[in-house]
Amino acid sequence: MxxxxxxxxxxxxxxxxxxxxxxxxxxxxxPREIGQAIADALTAPLSNRGSGSTSQRNAEQHVEDFRAACGDLLGTDPRGIVHGRSSTTLTYDLARTLAQGWREGDEVVVTSLDHDSNIRPWVTAAERAGATVRWWELDPATGELPLDRLTAVVSDRTRLVAMTGASNLLGTLPDVAAAVAVAHDAGALLHVDAVHLAAHRLIDREALGVDTLVCSPYKFLGPHCGVLAADPALLDTLHPDKLVPSTDAVPERFELGTLPYELLAGVTATVDLLADLADLADLADLAPGDALGRRDxxxxxxxxxxxxxxxxxxxxxxxxxxxxxxxxxxxxxxxxxxxxxxxxxxxxxxxxxxxxxxxxxxxxxxxxxxxxxxxxxxxxxxxxxxxxxxxxxxxxxxxxxxxxxxxxx
Structure with missing residues (x-):
């Protein structure tokens, strides 16, 4: 390309x-288009989500477009896309919710390569649940996460492995797919901090088998917010703290309060801009009239x-x-x-x-x-x-x- x-x-x-x-x-x-998309959404008719008025329909459309765009970007079902103020906030929320099912004797694995936002939420949640924290240690000589060091700390008591998809400090790209296999063989979930990874690689959550991941659009030209991508079936089993009248639908049950519709529009515009960065004119195998989908x-x-x-x-x-x-x-x-x-x-x-x-x-x-x-x-x-x-x-x-x-x- x-x-x-x-x-x-x-x-x-x-x-x-x-x-x-x-x-x-x-x-x-x-890019200016992202700022314009945010401004356009914020200044157009806009109300809480619904179907009765233009303003309500606009809000509903921004939410649907955001989930679809992030689904295309991250290779995941849009029904598993959750908006958050930041990836750190989303990770804390997810850790607190998952920890409701942890007990004394359970184990959680974190790495020494990660940003602290993918360490401290899990460590704190584990400590409060009485679970034990195990460390998947990096090799200081290479900056890598040797897989044998993961297998050495995973057991049938492991409930979750939290790892980085790419080190924000060193740029290291660990083998996520191999780690998924180790975690799943032990019956554990695997969570990925994909904040740095999503800025440089196209992610396919479903192909990797990752249970949950987070990323931050402002790392790849977009607005300041966070995105959680998860298997919708997993989200359906989790029950975060929420207001009694608020919906229990997935993924809405994980989004507290009114969404910032203008930021959602900004994220959608970001994904659309990213999708058009390459010159597709040199795709010789495209038949006349064919059109590539956004994921392609x-x-x-x-x-x-x-x-x-x-x-x-x-x-x-x-x-x-x-x-x-x-x-x-x-x-x-x-x-x-x-x-x-x-x-x-x-x-x-x-x-x-x-x-x-x-x-x-x-x-x-x-x-x-x-x-x-x-x-x-x-x-x-x-x-x-x-x-x-x-x-x-x-x-x-x-x-x-x-x-x-x-x-x-």
Missing amino acids: SYDVTALRARIPALDEGTAYFDGPGGTQT RLAASWAAVHDHESWLHRLLEQGLAELPGVRVLSRAAQRTPTSYLVVDGVPGEEVSRRLLEHGVLAPAGHFYAYEAWRRLGLEPDVGVRVGLAPYTSEDDVDRLLSALGTVAR
Whole structure:
């Protein structure tokens, strides 16, 4: 697939400022169409959901469109799509609800590679239920999650395995499908924090066999909110705390209060924009008049974006390898286009500050991947995270390398 990064950049007003943004893993810049979709939804007739008035029908349509769009994006039944304020909030809500069925002697497995939002909710819920927490430990030398370390801590008492789909700190891509097999063989559920994964790969929840996952649209050009994707049959067995008059239907029983319809419209617009990033004119096998569905167009777009980001990431890492005093701590064999690095003798916060003087935004920190950061031996120092996004250009990479060279000297 052909991919026009210049065309995408022209649709993102924030890039007009001239900053080279490498903070994509923390949140991307937003195309104007997404902001317009939010504004249009908010200023059109809008009421609580129903069928009597235009305003009620608009609200109902925004909800239906949101679930369908996220279903296409995540490869899952739209009936299992739940909106939340954030992925962290959704994970806490899910952990509290699942823990209603946990008892003393049950076990929950978390990883030391994860963002704390996929650790602390499960640890807290397990402790309150009297369940035991087991750790699936990363290998600090590679930044990977060896599968044998999972099999060593899973047992017939395991109720859930919580893992990252991609490390927001190092970019590591663990083998989710293999972990699903281990968890399910033990009779356990498997939950995936797909916040960083969904920004770089097209997910197929049903094909992977993942029971539940969360992601955040603002990591892939959309608005600030969270999405839970789950097997609707599983959701039907769960009973979260809710108001007595509110519906008990799935997935609505998991959504407290009135939904932010304008954000739902923004997410739908985001998925539609992503689906049209690739130039489909070169699909020679398409018969005249044939049209690809949104899921197929998303697959083509993500393939094109992946090729673009992979090419830039190779250029970046080749350049980093030539800079004296710069060490890249991201070493996993399979990774997103994300690099965590340190400059010898220069604190991470200073590196970030000096890069910004050159118009390059690459933040320093542990980015809430606190357990991984500790196991890498970085405490109390921090490194700088460099993450590529669909709008990153070759010029951005050149500017980053040039600025880092100045800092490293």
